[in-house]
Every structure is written in C-alpha cells, then in structure tokens.
Amino acid sequence: MRVLLLLCCAVAFGQKLPLATIPPGKVMMVIQPHHDDHTTDYGMGGLIAKITDAGYESWFVRSSNDEKDGAHGYPHNDMYNLRESEAGTKILGMKGVYSLNWRNDYMDAIPLQELRAQIILLIRKHKPDVVLGHDPWGHYDRNPDHRKVARALAEAVWMAGLANVHPEHLELGFEPHRVPHLFLKARVDYGRGHEANVAVELNESQVRRKEKAYVAHRNVYASPGMARSVKAQLQAEGLTVPEFAGKTDEEAAVMIEEWYMDWISRKRGAENGVKYAEVYWYRGEFDHLPGLTDYLKANVVTR
Amino acid sequence: MKVLILLLCAVLAQAKTVLVVTADAPDFVLAAGGTIASMAASGDRVVLVRVTNDDKDSWNLSAEETASRVKEEVERAAKVLGIAQVHSLGYRAGELGGVSPTEIRDRLLFYVRLVKPDVMLIPNPYAEYVEVLDRHYTGMAAEEARRIAALENHQPPFAQAGLATHVVKELYYYAQPFDPRRREAESTATFAPQPKVVDIASSLEKKLRASQALTTVNYSMAMRIRKRLDESGRRLPLLDVVNEESVRKLVEINVRKLAEIAAKDSGYKLAEEFLYAGPDYQVPAKLR
Numbered sequence: 032m033r034v035l036l037l038l039c040c041a042v043a044f045g046q047k048l049p050l051a052t053i054p055p056g057k058v059m060m061v062i063q064p065h066h067d068d069h070t071t072d073y074g075m076g077g078l079i080a081k082i083t084d085a086g087y088e089s090w091f092v093r094s095s096n097d098e099k100d101g102a103h104g105y106p107h108n109d110m111y112n113l114r115e116s117e118a119g120t121k122i123l124g125m126k127g128v129y130s131l132n133w134r135n136d137y138m139d140a141i142p143l144q145e146l147r148a149q150i151i152l153l154i155r156k157h158k159p160d161v162v163l164g165h166d167p168w169g170h171y172d173r174n175p176d177h178r179k180v181a182r183a184l185a186e187a188v189w190m191a192g193l194a195n196v197h198p199e200h201l202e203l204g205f206e207p208h209r210v211p212h213l214f215l216k217a218r219v220d221y222g223r224g225h226e227a228n229v230a231v232e233l234n235e236s237q238v239r240r241k242e243k244a245y246v247a248h249r250n251v252y253a254s255p256g257m258a259r260s261v262k263a264q265l266q267a268e269g270l271t272v273p274e275f276a277g278k279t280d281e282e283a284a285v286m287i288e289e290w291y292m293d294w295i296s297r298k299r300g301a302e303n304g305v306k307y308a309e310v311y312w313y314r315g316e317f318d319h320l321p322g323l324t325d326y327l328k329a330n331v332v333t334r
Numbered sequence: 335m336k337v338l339i340l341l342l343c344a345v346l347a348q349a350k351t352v353l354v355v356t357a358d359a360p361d362f363v364l365a366a367g368g369t370i371a372s373m374a375a376s377g378d379r380v381v382l383v384r385v386t387n388d389d390k391d392s393w394n395l396s397a398e399e400t401a402s403r404v405k406e407e408v409e410r411a412a413k414v415l416g417i418a419q420v421h422s423l424g425y426r427a428g429e430l431g432g433v434s435p436t437e438i439r440d441r442l443l444f445y446v447r448l449v450k451p452d453v454m455l456i457p458n459p460y461a462e463y464v465e466v467l468d469r470h471y472t473g474m475a476a477e478e479a480r481r482i483a484a485l486e487n488h489q490p491p492f493a494q495a496g497l498a499t500h501v502v503k504e505l506y507y508y509a510q511p512f513d514p515r516r517r518e519a520e521s522t523a524t525f526a527p528q529p530k531v532v533d534i535a536s537s538l539e540k541k542l543r544a545s546q547a548l549t550t551v552n553y554s555m556a557m558r559i560r561k562r563l564d565e566s567g568r569r570l571p572l573l574d575v576v577n578e579e580s581v582r583k584l585v586e587i588n589v590r591k592l593a594e595i596a597a598k599d600s601g602y603k604l605a606e607e608f609l610y611a612g613p614d615y616q617v618p619a620k621l622r
C-alpha cells in the first residue's frame with residue numbers, strides 16, 4: 032500500500048507509472064456490461080491482445096443486451112452488437128463471448144446478487160487467473176451498466192473463493208476460486224476515483240489488433256455519417272486530410288477510429304516512457320491483505 | 335484520598351459513551367481495535383453493533399457453523415478490547431447489497447438512540463478499493479443513522495417507546511489501508527471530516543489479542559494463502575504447518591504491519607488512521 036501511495040504521488044506529479052508484467056497463468060476473463068467494452072476509448076484491447084499473446088485462453092462476458100446502442104431498433108441492435116462483439120473479441124484472440132443479456136441501461140431492476148451469482152458461476156467454471164473489468168470506484172462514469180456490473184464484479188472476484196457462497200455450484204463439480212489478479216479500467220480523465228497504478232506496454236501488433244477490434248463494431252462506430260461530419264467541419268476551416276483522398280465515407284470513418292485508438296495508445300505510452308501503453312488499477316494476488324503483502328513478498332519461496 | 339476521589343471524578347466526568355458499528359468481525363478490530371481499546375482503558379463505555387453474521391468466511395465449515403463460531407469469537411475479541419456490550423444484527427454476510435439501506439439505517443438508528451453515544455466509529459463508506467462491499471453499505475447506513483438520530487421526525491414510534499432524539503458529537507470513519515488517497519482531506523476544515531492518526535502503541539497488545547481471538551477467519555485466511563501458493567508451486571515456510579501457533583504468528587505480522595502503515599509520516603510508531611469529524615463538524619468555527 033505504501034508502494035501504491037508512492038505511485039499515486041508519482042502520478043500526481045506527472046511521473047511515470049511502473050510497467051506491469053503479465054501474471055503467470057492460463058485463463059483470463061473480461062467481464063463487462065457492453066459488446067464494445069473490450070476496446071472502448073480508454074483501452075483494454077491492447078492488454079487483452081497482450082495476455083492472449085502470452086498464451087492465455089480468454090473469455091468475454093457481455094452482461095447487457097446492448098439494445099440501446101445503435102440505430103436499428105432494440106432487437107436488431109442486440110443481435111448486431113453481439114455478433115460484432117464476437118468478431119471484435121476474436122480479433123483480440125479471445126475464445127468466446129457469454130451474453131448474460133440483461134436489459135441495457137435498465138439493470139438497476141436486477142438484484143445485484145443475481146448478477147453477481149452469474150459471474151461467480153462463470154468464474155468457478157473457468158477459474159481465471161486474470162480478470163479485467165470496469166473500476167467500480169471510478170467517479171463520474173455516467174453509464175449505469177458500468178457501475179452495476181463493476182460492483183457485482185468487485186465482489187464476485189473474491190466471493191467466488193468462499194465455499195459458503197452459492198454452495199449449490201459445488202454440486203456441479205466446481206470449486207471455490209478467488210481471482211488472483213485484477214486489472215480495472217476507468218477513464219483517468221474523468222476525475223477522482225480511478226487510480227491507475229500500472230501502465231501496460233503494448234507492441235505494434237497489439238495496437239493494430241486493438242484498432243481492428245474497435246472498428247469491428249460498425250453498428251456503433253465508424254459510421255459513414257461520422258466521417259461526413261468530420262470532413263464538413265474540416266472543410267469549413269479550410270482543411271483537408273490527404274489520407275481521405277479516394278476513400279469512401281465508411282473507409283474514412285474506419286481510418287478515423289483507428290487513428291483514435293492509435294492516438295490514445297501513443298498518449299498513454301508517452302506519459303509512461305514507452306511507445307504505446309494502456310493504464311490500469313491493478314490488484315495483485317495478496318493486495319487484499321495490506322498488512323501481509325511485504326512479508327509474503329519477502330518470505331514466499333518456490334517449491 | 336481526597337485527591338484520589340477528585341481524580342476519579344475528573345476521569346468519570348470525561349468518560350464518554352462510544353458506539354462502534356462494524357459490518358463484519360475482522361474489520362473493526364483491524365482498522366480501529368487499538369483506538370477502541372485505548373478509549374475503553376481510559377474509562378469510556380464502548381458498545382459494538384455488528385451488522386452481518388460473518389457466515390461466509392471459513393475453511394471447511396458450513397455457513398451455520400461459521401456464523402455460530404464467529405459470533406462467540408467476536409464477543410471474545412470485544413471483551414479483550416474492553417467493549418461492554420455486543421449487539422449482532424444477523425444479516426447474512428455478503429448480502430447487504432440486497433437489503434433495503436433504509437432498513438439497515440433504522441436498525442442502527444435504534445441503537446444510536448438506545449446507547450446515546452458521544453462518539454461513533456463507523457466504516458468509511460467512501461474508502462475506495464475496499465472489496466468487501468458490506469463495509470460500504472454499513473458505513474452509508476451508519477452515517478445516516480447518526481444524522482437522523484438527532485431529528486425528531488424520523489421514526490416517531492421510537493420516541494413513543496422512550497428512545498429520544500440524540501446528537502452524536504464525534505464521528506470516526508475507519509477503514510483498512512486500501513484507499514491510496516485516504517490521507518487527503520475531503521475538503522477544508524469546516525464541515526468535512528479530516529484525516530486523523532491515533533497512536534496505538536499502548537493498546538497494540540490488546541488489538542493483537544483481539545485479532546487473534548477471531549480464529550475462524552484467521553484460519554481461513556491462512557489456508558487460503560496456502561492454497562494459492564500450493565496451486566502456483568510456492569510455499570511460505572511459516573504455513574508449512576497451519577496450526578494455532580502459525581496462524582497466531584501470521585496475525586501478529588499482519589496487525590503490526592497495519593499499525594506501521596497507519597503510522598507512516600505521523601511521528602508515531604504504531605497507529606490507526608481515520609477521517610474524523612469532531613464538534614466543528616456540526617458548528618463551524620466562524621459561528622462559535
């Protein structure tokens with residue numbers, strides 16, 4: 032925790048975050064509300080690609096049905112967004128998508144414990160070494176699904192390790208499993224709350240896959256209309272982008288979105304002394320025992 | 335003799351009533367046990383309200399057996415700290431998110447009006463990165479209960495049953511050190527609680543013994559550390575044999591280190607950290 036305190040002071044003074052290493056393990060789960068939360072504007076796509084590159088089997092959980100996201104009406108949005116989620120996560124090397132299919136932006140009606148129970152069951156099934164999700168302590172996230180799923184996740188990752196929590200799961204042959212490593216994400220530019228304590232360095236290929244995974248979501252991103260309005264705005268200011276020459280509006284829109292992913296990855300990289308990066312709040316396997324972390328670090332030995 | 339009586343009168347005159355609210359068995363001991371022990375040792379009357387029944391966290395014990403054992407252990411720990419009374423509300427652990435916040439608040443309100451504390455110690459619901467959300471829900475409910483205890487239009491039947499309104503003058507928000515910004519003041523020193531570090535050098539021994547009394551959660555903690563290490567091809571020599579002695583040692587390391595973390599930069603060697611709202615919290619300096 033002292034280390035964490037120092038890290039946070041470091042961030043406040045514009046100093047670099049330590050670079051995270053990928054924890055040893057085999058399975059990762061990304062547990063999120065929405066189809067596109069693997070690669071939204073604040074990251075994750077790069078870290079997912081990096082973890083799958085390290086040989087992990089990985090799974091994406093889409094908790095909502097994403098019916099509000101897109102211009103095709105509720106049932107079609109749900110279908111398109113799920114398919115694009117499958118396509119996007121595949122680009123990142125993930126194995127599959129679970130859709131819990133709760134009603135988008137109306138998840139307050141679900142008892143938190145029911146959502147948590149589903150997540151606990153999936154955690155016990157896959158026994159992930161690493162889980163990625165939204166940071167429930169991030170402030171100013173106006174998205175109710177982010178808050179709700181993050182909160183269910185925050186408890187599920189440790190409660191899944193207690194046999195007295197949903198003992199019925201054990202009848203299926205599953206065992207209690209506490210998730211040892213957690214990477215949480217929120218907008219670092221949203222204000223207090225989310226405290227990034229590590230940066231994850233990305234390579235060129237990981238950033239490119241992150242871009243491709245992001246623009247796989249054509250139902251909501253990279254729309255030709257977005258490119259048209261960008262071009263119109265530039266034209267009004269007497270500017271043009273040479274790269275747009277000969278491109279359709281849709282192709283231009285894809286380029287714009289890819290540049291966005293490239294820009295944010297470079298920006299986080301520059302802030303942390305590397306070419307490309309994403310930043311996270313990381314909780315290691317024994318960080319929930321702040322009085323014991325130093326002792327364990329100093330005294331644990333390999334068998 | 336006269337001097338002694340005068341001294342005794344002075345001590346009694348200053349003795350306060352303290353109400354400690356906790357979500358679960360280990361939290362109040364680990365985050366505030368030293369301060370509680372010091373208060374009790376100085377003559378304060380301390381009462382504990384424990385919101386959940388701690389039925390989940392154990393090793394190879396049913397929920398029912400766990401709840402029953404932990405209840406006895408908390409009562410033993412409370413006795414070590416000098417706590418006069420323990421009230422267990424019995425909500426199931428990990429399930430406060432499914433309970434009406436108003437219900438928890440009004441259960442706590444009852445005890446605030448019954449005990450009439452001068453001081454309350456409650457879990458800090460704003461402490462970030464505390465993974466046990468029961469502590470958040472309990473803290474929110476306790477904060478509200480403290481406020482409305484003074485307001486006559488809340489729960490009029492309580493007043494009819496003899497529970498009069500009551501103003502709690504001092505409030506300590508406690509949490510184990512997870513929040514990287516826990517030492518930052520929320521605001522200027524008017525109505526907002528301020529960071530406060532309390533020296534616990536003289537009460538650490540009691541805090542340690544109280545913590546060691548929580549044998550069910552301590553054994554569970556030790557076995558879970560060992561399981562994690564086993565699964566990943568590692569070992570901790572201390573836990574090669576998990577028995578009473580090794581668990582007690584593990585708890586001692588934990589309690590001492592937590593006290594050192596809290597003491598950092600404070601001038602004390604062993605401490606606990608709080609956000610504290612004293613009487614200024616209710617009447618700002620400019621109006622005094």
Ligand SMILES: [Zn+2]
Pocket residue numbers: 064065067068071174177
């Ligand atoms: Zn989202």
